[in-house]
Every structure is written in structure tokens, then in C-alpha cells.
Amino acid sequence: MTVLALAGVSRWYGNVVAVNDVSFEVGPGITGLLGPNGAGKTTLLHLMAGFLAPSAGTVDLDGTPTWRHPEVYRGIGFVPEREAFYPFLTARQFVEASARLSGVADPRAATERAIATVGLADAADRGMSGYSKGMRQRAKVAAALVHDPPTLILDEPFNGMDPRQRLSMMDLLRAMAADGRTILFSSHILEEVERLSDRVLVVVAGRLAAAGDFRRIRRLMTDRPHQFTLRSSDDRRLAVELMAAPDVESVELRDGRLTLRTADYGALTRGIASAARRAGVTLYELRPADESLESVFSYLVRR
Amino acid sequence: MTAALVSLTFRALLNRRRTLLLAALGGLLVLVAGIFRLGDPSTAEATRFTGRLAADFGLAVLLPLVTVIVGTAAVGSELDDGTIVYLLARPLPRWLIVLVKLAVTWLVATLLVAVPILIGGLVGTAGDSEIGIGYAVAAALGALEYAAVFLALSLVTSRALVVGLAYVVVWEGVVAGLFAGTRIVSVRQHALAVGDAIVGEGAVSAELALSVALLIGGAVVVLATALAIRRLTMVELRGETG
Numbered sequence: 001m002t003v004l005a006l007a008g009v010s011r012w013y014g015n016v017v018a019v020n021d022v023s024f025e026v027g028p029g030i031t032g033l034l035g036p037n038g039a040g041k042t043t044l045l046h047l048m049a050g051f052l053a054p055s056a057g058t059v060d061l062d063g064t065p066t067w068r069h070p071e072v073y074r075g076i077g078f079v080p081e082r083e084a085f086y087p088f089l090t091a092r093q094f095v096e097a098s099a100r101l102s103g104v105a106d107p108r109a110a111t112e113r114a115i116a117t118v119g120l121a122d123a124a125d126r127g128m129s130g131y132s133k134g135m136r137q138r139a140k141v142a143a144a145l146v147h148d149p150p151t152l153i154l155d156e157p158f159n160g161m162d163p164r165q166r167l168s169m170m171d172l173l174r175a176m177a178a179d180g181r182t183i184l185f186s187s188h189i190l191e192e193v194e195r196l197s198d199r200v201l202v203v204v205a206g207r208l209a210a211a212g213d214f215r216r217i218r219r220l221m222t223d224r225p226h227q228f229t230l231r232s233s234d235d236r237r238l239a240v241e242l243m244a245a246p247d248v249e250s251v252e253l254r255d256g257r258l259t260l261r262t263a264d265y266g267a268l269t270r271g272i273a274s275a276a277r278r279a280g281v282t283l284y285e286l287r288p289a290d291e292s293l294e295s296v297f298s299y300l301v302r303r
Numbered sequence: 304m305t306a307a308l309v310s311l312t313f314r315a316l317l318n319r320r321r322t323l324l325l326a327a328l329g330g331l332l333v334l335v336a337g338i339f340r341l342g343d344p345s346t347a348e349a350t351r352f353t354g355r356l357a358a359d360f361g362l363a364v365l366l367p368l369v370t371v372i373v374g375t376a377a378v379g380s381e382l383d384d385g386t387i388v389y390l391l392a393r394p395l396p397r398w399l400i401v402l403v404k405l406a407v408t409w410l411v412a413t414l415l416v417a418v419p420i421l422i423g424g425l426v427g428t429a430g431d432s433e434i435g436i437g438y439a440v441a442a443a444l445g446a447l448e449y450a451a452v453f454l455a456l457s458l459v460t461s462r463a464l465v466v467g468l469a470y471v472v473v474w475e476g477v478v479a480g481l482f483a484g485t486r487i488v489s490v491r492q493h494a495l496a497v498g499d500a501i502v503g504e505g506a507v508s509a510e511l512a513l514s515v516a517l518l519i520g521g522a523v524v525v526l527a528t529a530l531a532i533r534r535l536t537m538v539e540l541r542g543e544t545g
Contacts, residue, residue, distance in 0.1 A: 013541075042542025051391060051540035068536060071394050078392040081542065084385030086311075088318040100307030101393040143389065155542070 002062055002075060002150040002182045003027050004048055009057035011043055018043040020206040021057070026184050030177045032197035033186040040206040041186040042081060045155050048184070049078045061151065074102065077144035081155035081186075083136065085128045091115065091139040092124040095146050102147035114142040119168060133160030141169070145176070152176065154185040158192060170196050225249055225261040228268070231285040232258070232276060241279035245271060259289065304395060305403060311390075312407040315380070316373055322411070325369045329419030332360055336427035350434065353427030354502065357438035361420040362494050366445050367475065369415045370408075371467040374453030377404040378535070379463050388540055397535045405447075405454055405528060412446035437501035445494030448520045451527035452490065458534035486510045493520040 004026045011019040019040045026048075035041050046052040047059050050066030050073075058065060061072050086094060095114055099107035115124045118138040128136055137160055144152060152173075158166050170192060177183050177198075187193050193200070194214055202210040202217070210217045232238045235258040239251045247264040262268040269286075276283040316322060339352055378401075381387040390400055417439040424435020457463040471491075479489045486492040492509065496516035499509035509516075 046540055046542060049392065051388070053537075053539060070391075070396060073392050073394045076392070078388070080385065080388045080540075082385040082388070084388060086315065086386055086389075088314055097307050097311050098389065098393070101304055101311075101390065101395060103304045103394065144392075 001028055001180065004066075004151060004182060004184070005058075005060045006048065007058050007060075009047060009054045009059055011040075011047055011052060011055045018206055019047065022203075022206075022208045023057075024201060024208060024211050026182055026199075026201075028177070028180050028182050029198040030173060030183045030185070030196055031199045031201060032193040033184060033201050033203065034193060035186075035203035035209075037188075039203045041203055042155055043206075044203060045153055045184070045186055049076060049153050074147065075149050075151055077147070077149040077152045079137075079140050079144045079152075079154040079157055081159065083133065085131075085136055085139070087127070087129040090125050090127055091120055091131070091135075091142070094128060094139055095124075095142045098143035099146040104147050107146075110146050110148070111142075114146040117145065117172060118142045134162060134165050137161060138165070138169075141172075150180075151182045152184070154183070156187055157185050158187055166192060225263055226265045226268070227259060227261050227289040229285075229287050229289045230258040230260065230272075230283065233282040233284070234279075237279045238276060238281045238283070241275050241281070242272075245275055247271070304393075305399065308390070308395065308400065308403045309407060312377065312404055313411070316377065316407065316411050319376065319380075321372055321376075322415070325372060325415050328365055328368070329415050332356065332365060332419045332423045333426060335360075336423035339427055340429065346428075346431075349428045350431065353424055354434050354438075356427060357420050357424055357434060358495060358498060361416065361423070361438055362442060362445060362498065363475075363491055365419070366412075366416045366442050366494065367449060367471040367491065370412045370446055370449035371453050371464065371471060373411050373415070374408050374450045375457040375463040375467055377408045377450075377454055377457070378531075379457030379461075382457070382461070382538070387538070391538070391540070398532045401454070401528060401532045401535055405450055405531070408450040408454060409443075409447050412450055413443045416446060417442040434502055438498045440501055441494040441498030444497050444520065445490055448490045448493060448523055451524045451531070455527040455531040455534065458531050458538070483510060487515065487519060488523075490520070490523070492516065 007023050009019060009022045010017065022044065033041050033044065043052065047054055048066065050059070050069065053067050059067065061075060064072055066072050089097065092111060092115060096107050096111040099110045104110045115121055118141050120135065120138050120142060123131070123135060128139060131139065137157065141154070141157065144154070157169060161169060173183055173185070173196065197214065199212060200210070200214045200217065201208060230238065235253055235256070239253050239258055242248050242260055243251050247262050247267040249261045249263055252259045272286060273283065336353060336356060344352065378387070381390070420442050421435045421439035424438060425432060428434055453463065453467050456467055460466055474485070475489045475491045479486045479492065492511050493516040496509040496511040496513050500513040
């Protein structure tokens with residue numbers, strides 16, 4: 001079992017604080033690192049992968065500092081966000097070189113395995129300069145997992161992938177997590193993060209704004225109003241009925257769409273059906289309007 | 304692991320179009336020696352001309368030009384295009400990366416400079432091997448010193464090519480010509496001293512004693528390599544977006 005631990009980690013560039021007193025541990029399973037652009041996600045991943053020195057605090061992989069300890073890379077696979085590749089290598093050569101640089105016992109076999117895992121076998125003998133962004137991304141992932149590392153760190157791994165490739169990459173990461181690996185990735189594809197991660201770390205302006213299960217984080221923010229959109233046989237009558245309900249903060253009927261806000265998620269979902277019956281209205285649809293990570297983000301950023 | 308690093312470095316250096324251009328410059332040296340030979344010169348003339356060609360073009364132009372381009376690219380281009388991450392994310396000691404890069408750079412520079420000088424020397428003097436061998440050995444040793452300096456330079460500044468060229472043109476070309484005392488820290492003068500010691504009656508008489516040149520040159524190689532290792536250990540990768 002591998003644990004990547006950050007304790008009181010800060011990183012500044014001159015006067016600019018990129019990461020500010022962050023502490024958390026990442027263990028087996030899939031952890032998603034989320035935050036708006038410029039929040040310090042890449043800085044944090046680079047600190048964890050040992051490519052940046054912490055200005056304060058410690059970053060350890062199973063007790064060994066990752067900075068200036070190249071031997072930790074026997075246990076880490078890293079997929080950079082940057083679109084960097086050797087233009088003179090085919091994907092197979094690139095992955096095999098990575099295997100050899102990691103001192104893998106049977107580099108050829110490991111290469112074939114990694115290439116098959118990312119589904120690149122048909123194109124593996126083509127030069128990477130002719131690849132699409134998604135194919136290069138898969139080649140980078142193959143190189144990162146060719147030495148079978150227990151920890152995988154991926155910076156925006158879904159960048160440039162089409163929806164089908166995204167799904168297969170998600171399946172791949174799930175399968176690797178099921179093997180007991182520690183997987184940490186950053187992404188701005190919020191919907192997929194929500195579907196993929198067991199655990200979410202939310203970074204805002206260099207600080208760890210929240211850590212834990214996404215839905216639990218969402219529930220914990222009790223002071224945050226929940227918003228629903230409704231469709232019914234008579235939105236106007238339903239709005240009148242709902243305005244009288246104690247948990248409802250506001251009701252809005254605009255452009256034929258009924259939106260309501262409540263501070264009590266549970267009370268509303270339990271009471272909405274009887275409110276509709278009292279008004280003599282048929283309820284067609286009740287949809288939480290803001291259960292996406294994007295809205296959680298913007299809420300955290302505003303706070 | 305080391306073999307993979309060697310092969311990757313070789314491919315990266317040899318796949319650049321610049322390297323082919325540099326090989327063409329080496330070919331030019333051989334071509335000039337051959338054209339000179341066609342004029343059927345006397346032995347003394349041939350020795351003088353070929354010696355000047357090897358020293359003034361081979362050691363003074365070709366050698367620094369090749370080493371500054373190849374030496375600053377060995378690590379510098381990987382830092383520029385971001386592929387350095389694929390080496391840094393592997394369990395390779397940083398000193399090994401630097402030593403392999405240095406060795407490969409040295410070998411490539413020797414192939415591109417010392418070999419044309421050797422062939423040019425043989426062609427120009429119709430088989431008298433002394434000049435060719437003397438200046439080829441000088442070029443090979445000079446290539447090691449230049450390579451170590453320019454490799455370290457590429458880890459100190461992102462404008463290593465410009466700074467390196469400025470060193471070659473301004474310091475070695477102008478300052479060392481005006482102030483004799485500065486020649487002690489001129490790689491070209493170190494190489495010339497070696498060539499002169501082997502050729503004996505050299506076409507260009509060296510300003511430094513062989514022992515001084517070897518001692519200073521050796522110290523420069525060791526110090527520059529140590530600096531390069533230290534700098535690579537401290538290299539940090541920053542994100543593009545934060």
C-alpha cells in the first residue's frame with residue numbers, strides 16, 4: 001500500500017505564493033485534484049512528484065521525500081500535462097525507452113503490455129509527431145505505467161481525448177485502482193471527475209479548500225442554498241403552494257421555468273410531492289440544478 | 304538503463320538538421336584540403352597549408368561551432384521542449400544523466416570535428432599523418448572541454464547558445480588575441496597547445512605550455528561537470544498553467 005503524504009507544504013516563487021500550507025494524504029484508490037485554472041494544481045502535482053522543492057513542509061512517498069530522491073520513481077508513474085514528446089520516436093520506441101530507463105526486467109514484454117492497455121497497438125509503430133493529441137496522451141500514459149508503478153500521478157490526463165477514449169481511459173484508471181494502486185489526477189472535465197473519483201481534493205488559490213467524498217463535501221456546506229428546477233402541469237400554481245413551505249427560500253418563474261432555492265435539501269425532497277398534491281398539480285420533473293463540481297467550485301471561490 | 308540513456312541522447316542529437324549541417328562543414332574542410340592537393344604543392348607548402356587549415360578552421364571555427372551547438376542542445380533542448388521530464392521521472396541518478404550526456408556530446412563532436420581534421424590532414428599532405436593526427440587529438444581533447452563547459456552553461460542559463468557563441472567570438476576570438484594573459488582560460492588555446500606538442504613544428508605556434516593546457520583544461524572539465532550535476536539536481540519543473 002502506497003501513501004503520498006503532504007505536511008504543511010507551501011511553495012512560493014519570489015513574492016507569489018503558489019501553494020499555501022497544504023496538508024493531506026493520498027492512499028490507494030482514485031483521487032481527483034480539482035480547482036480553477038491557476039489554482040496551483042500543477043504546482044501541487046509537481047511537488048508531489050518530486051519535480052519541485054517545497055519552500056516549506058514535506059512531501060513523502062511512504063516516508064521517503066520525493067524531492068531529490070530519484071529512486072522514488074521506481075514506484076511513481078507520471079503523466080505531464082505538457083505536450084512534450086520525442087519527435088523522432090514511435091510510440092513503441094518511446095514506451096520501450098521508458099521501460100529501459102526504469103530498469104524493467106523484460107522491457108519488450110512490458111512495452112507490449114502497456115501499449116495494449118492504452119489501446120494503441122495499431123498505431124504504435126508510427127512516429128509520435130503524426131499523432132493526434134489524444135494518441136500522444138495515451139502514449140504518455142503507457143510510458144508512465146510501463147514499469148508497473150504502485151502510484152500514478154496524471155496531470156490533466158483527459159486533455160484532447162475524444163469521449164470514447166475518455167471512457168476507456170476512465171475504465172483503465174478504475175481497473176488500476178481496483179488493483180490497489182494510488183492514483184491521483186487533475187482535470188477540468190468535472191463531470192468525469194465526479195464519476196471517477198473516490199475522493200476529491202479541491203484547490204482554490206493555492207489552498208486546499210476541501211477534501212473528501214464529493215457528495216459529502218457538498219452536503220457539509222450546509223449554509224449553501226440548493227437549487228432545483230421543476231416542470232409540472234401548472235408551474236404557477238405550484239409556485240404559489242411552494243412559497244408557503246417553510247424550507248423554501250425563494251421561488252422564481254422565468255421564461256416558463258420554475259426554479260426554487262432551499263436551505264434544507266432533505267426536507268424539500270421529502271415534502272415536494274405532497275406540496276404538488278395539495279396544489280392539485282402533476283409534477284413532471286424535479287432536477288437539482290447545481291450538483292455539479294463546477295457550482296461547488298464557484299461557490300468555494302466566492303467564499 | 305545507461306544504454307537506453309545513451310541511445311536516446313544519440314538519437315536526439317543526430318536527428319537534428321543542424322547536426323547534418325555541421326557534418327557538411329567538416330566535409331568542407333576535407334574538400335578544401337583536396338582542392339589544395341590538386342595544385343600539386345611542395346611538401347613544405349602542403350604541411351604549412353594543411354596545418355593552417357586544421358588549426359585556423361578546424362580548431363578555431365569548426366570545433367567551437369560544433370560543440371556550442373551540440374553541447375548546449377544535449378540537455379538544453381530537452382529543458383526547452385519539456386521532454387526532460389521523461390528522464391527526470393525515472394530512477395536515474397542525476398550524475399549519470401550528466402555524464403552520459405557529456406560522453407555522447409563528446410563523441411558526436413569528435414566525429415564531426417576530429418575525423419574531418421584527420422582526413423583533411425591526410426589528404427592535404429598526401430599521407431603525412433602527423434598534422435592530421437596531431438590536430439585531431441587536439442580537437443578531441445578540446446571537444447571534451449568545450450562540451451563540459453557548454454553542457455554546464457545550458458543548465459545555468461536558457462540562453463546558453465548565445466552566451467556560448469559570445470564566449471567563443473568575443474573572449475577566444477578578440478580578448479585572447481589582445482591580452483596574452485587571458486589565453487590561459489581559452490579552450491582554443493588549450494587545444495592548440497596539444498596540437499602543437501604533437502605536430503612539433505606546428506603551423507600555428509601555441510601560446511601555452513602543454514602541461515599548463517592539460518592541467519587547466521582538466522580542471523575546467525571537472526569543475527564544469529560538477530556544476531552541471533549540481534544544476535541538474537536542482538532543476539525544477541514548473542507547470543504552464545499553475
